[in-house]
Amino acid sequence: MRGLSILSLIIFCLSAGSALAAEYKIGFFNMAVVIRDSDAYKAKLAEFQKEFDAEDKRLQKQGGDLQKKINDFQIQQQALSPKAREERELDLSRQKRDLDDKMGMYLRRRGEAEKRAQEEINNVIVYAASEYGKREKFSFVLEQNTAGVVWMMDSLDLTKQVLEESNKVWKARPKEVFGQQGQ
Numbered sequence: 001m002r003g004l005s006i007l008s009l010i011i012f013c014l015s016a017g018s019a020l021a022a023e024y025k026i027g028f029f030n031m032a033v034v035i036r037d038s039d040a041y042k043a044k045l046a047e048f049q050k051e052f053d054a055e056d057k058r059l060q061k062q063g064g065d066l067q068k069k070i071n072d073f074q075i076q077q078q079a080l081s082p083k084a085r086e087e088r089e090l091d092l093s094r095q096k097r098d099l100d101d102k103m104g105m106y107l108r109r110r111g112e113a114e115k116r117a118q119e120e121i122n123n124v125i126v127y128a129a130s131e132y133g134k135r136e137k138f139s140f141v142l143e144q145n146t147a148g149v150v151w152m153m154d155s156l157d158l159t160k161q162v163l164e165e166s167n168k169v170w171k172a173r174p175k176e177v178f179g180q181q182g183q
Helices: 002-015 031-037 039-079 082-135 159-172
Strands: 026-029 140-143
Touching (some): 031 082, 082 140
């Protein structure tokens, strides 16, 4: 809704006359493209993979091993005494519950890490877009997908410039984006 309000304001200003429209310098960028191609995304992806790939593989292996035990039990259960069968079922249920708990904790940690990484990348890009817009004296710099842009002139597309600026910001790590520690 906010994107439509801004876009409506821009359209009104542009339609108010060429003299008024000439006062506005407007640019758009594609956030998804900037995220995908940014150094920040690539660095966070590598960091994410380093942190979670080994644990992901370990949990998948544990799940495969447990499934093998369950399959073996299904084949062997007829040969077991009722007491041995019940004990084995309880043991497998406990193992499954433990694995489910580990998986749940892992997925929560992973989700929280993804959210933090996404917020950091978004902060870098928004900061870069605003800094670029200020430096180049734009009246508006909008993210084209949330602004509801269906078509625009190529000259209004700032995606490449915002990407370059984002990479500079990521490398410089200004306090305005990364806080006192500069991460």
